[in-house]
Amino acid sequence: MRILAGLVLALLPLSAFAWGQKGHDTVANIASQHLTEATRAAVDSLFRGKDMVYWANWLDNASHTPQYEYSRTWHYKNIDSEYTFETAPENRTGDILKATNEQISVLMDPDTRGADAKLALKMVIHFLGDMHQPLHMGRYKDRGGNYHKVKFFDQETNLHSVWDSRLPETGHKWSYTEWTRQIDRASQAEQDEIISGTVGDWCRETYEIAKDVYGKTPEGTTISYDYIAGWTPTVELQFLRGGLRLAHVLNYIYDPAYRATHSSPQGK
Secondary structure, three states: OHHHHHHHHHHOOHHHOOOHHHHHHHHHHHHHOOOOHHHHHHHHHHHOOOOHHHHOOHHHHHOOOHHHHHHHHHHOOOOOOOOOOOOOOOOOOOOHHHHHHHHHHHHHOOOOOHHHHHHHHHHHHHHHHHOOOHHHHOOOOOOOOOOOEEEEOOEEEEHHHHHHHHHHHHHOOOOHHHHHHHHOOOOHHHHHHHHOOOHHHHHHHHHHHHHHHHHHOOOOOEEOHHHHHHHHHHHHHHHHHHHHHHHHHHHHHHOHHHHOOOOOOOOO
16 A cells, blocks of 8 residues: 555656645744744644644645545636736635635634634645745746746756755755754844735735746746756745744734734734
């Protein structure tokens, strides 16, 4: 069975895994370092002691099962170049901005308990990772860069796959704990700046990065050392933003004392 499972995973395209496992694990691990005691107790209660990292990648696989197929479009918000973030047509089945706000509202509802609360929490953890991967705010026509063909050194691939896994893994061959240790170094003032704004603001920020990525990576680009060196700091920043903002969202949901001194990530 293990061999069969490994073969199945090997056949899945890299683009099926947003930020790759390393990115999602790093975002969740950074967030776990910034939870208040009240928030940590609430999360531990729902997850029965399992760390958030345990569930960070869960939705990438779950969205491809019949039970959770409804969430497949919730991982991204694709916007073609003729539109802006504000004018892009709405996806009838939902997008990451709408889904994140909806799941935060589910968790804010005091009547949400048990399995419903656990599911919403797992989704929020995943979405805060996804929304900081620039190609999850990529173009609709090329499916967020999945049809945007490039070469990674001598290998044919696509822009989405590069940003999901190849770029982070080549920039730093670190474990998620090493990523956390190296980049989770922002001062309190820097952290306060990062967590300011709303989910919509954060998605718009990533969308602006995506436009820059497209502009500097036309189809047919051969990605090599200079590209990796140039964009790795952006990967680092996006991992850090995702982690700090995930902690902010969860602290706002679960800790009344924190909520009294911080603005809502939903802008309400």
